[in-house]
Amino acid sequence: MTLKITKSDEVIEVKNLCVTIYSQPGLGKTSLAFTASRPLLLDFDKGAHRAVDRKDVVQVEDWRDVAGISAGDLAAYDTIVIDTVGKALDTLSADIIRANSKLSYGGALNQQGWGQLGVRFSAFLKLLRSFGKDVVLISHMDEKADGDAIKERLKISGGSKDLVLTDSDVIARISIYNRERHLIFSPTETSFGKDPANIGAMPIPEASAETYATCLSDIITQIKEGMNALSEEQVQRKAEIDWFATKLPEMTSAEEINGVLGRAKKAGKDIQKMVVARAKELGFDFDPEAREYVDPSAALADELDDEIPEFDDADEPESPAMAAE
Known part of the structure; x- marks a missing residue:
């Protein structure tokens, strides 16, 4: 089987995402999750009844309730919400121990059990995404003192937190500023974040607002568009760099170099440096007043041409052969 290679000049389209949202209790994580596109919530935390405008829910008592999930089960939904991911991992841990007690010690997972947990949870997320679904992971927040700073952490037992951080494309926290809730994507020294579309932060509308x-x-949708636009921009930029890398060595005159100055300026500093390097290689000087390159050797040739007098036919000296006649 040959490798399926995506070339550097091909767009990698982002079709679905795994988004983690965390916060302190009571800030509306579950309610916000229900504003995703056609959501289905897997309720491990037994708290869906508190949400504003609740949508469809699966109340999970045992991992076997969701282990056999299929594409047909999810055909009517675009987004699968796991609420909370900490409780989901606890439920999966119990299923691992039930199936094989050798993966536990004292009622908790041993080292091999933790490895099994990571493999099975990642496989479950990949299964959901293979159905073309976005996945939203809801997590409570924990705080830990680190000297004078208070660091925010996902409230997930053991090393399971690393599984979530690794598998998430986007991580955002709900915080309150000026009495308004905001979704913060940017990481800080004291909090987690993944912001692939460079959103930074955005306010969350009140539940009574039409936009909520x-x-x-x-x-x-905005994140996907941002990531896909970035990918498209990268492809276009790569194509522009390749064009200059191919064409500049073929250019030998100041006119040719001057003809691409405007295009190079739009393309960015690195491509402008490529043009400057080629102009220097050809020995051209930049005229700051004319804002273009000149060829000193061509200018010298023009001066020499000016110094050579133009002879009329009557002024031509006789050759020795003509004198002999």
Whole structure:
């Protein structure tokens, strides 16, 4: 089987995302999750009844309730919400121990059990995404003192937190500023974040606002568009760099170099440096007043041409052969 290689000049389209949202209790994580596109919530935390405008829910008592999930089960949904991911991992841990007690010690997972947990949880997320679904992971927040600083942490037992951080494309926290809730994507020294679309932060509308009903759906769409636009921009930039890398060595005149100055300026500093390097290699000087390159050797040739007099036919000296006649 040959490798399926995506070339540097090909776009990698982002079709679905794994988004983790965390915060302190009571800030509306579950309610926000229900504003995703056609959501189905897997309720491990037994708290869906508290959400604003609750949508469809699966109340999970045992991992076997979701282990056999299929594409047909999810055909009517675009987004699968796991609430909370900490409780989901606890439920999966219990299933691992039930199936094989050798993977536990004192009622908790041993080292091999933790490895099994990571493999099975990642496989479950990949399964959901293979169905073409976005996945939203909800997590409570924990705080840990680190000297004078208070660091925010996902409230997930053991090393399971690393599984979530690794598998998430986007991580955002809900915080309150000026009495308004905001979704913060940027990481800080004291909090987690993944912001692939460079959103930074955005306010969360009040539940009574018209825009709230599709809030998370709109955010996920914006992130996908941002990531895909970035990919397209990278492809276009790569194509521009390749064009200059090919064409500049073929240019030998100041006119040719001057003809691409405007294009190079639009392309960016690195490509401008390529043009400057080629001009220096050809020995051209930059005229700051004319804002273009000149060829000193061509200018010297023009001066020499000016010094050579133009002879009329009557002024031509006789050759020795003509004198002999």
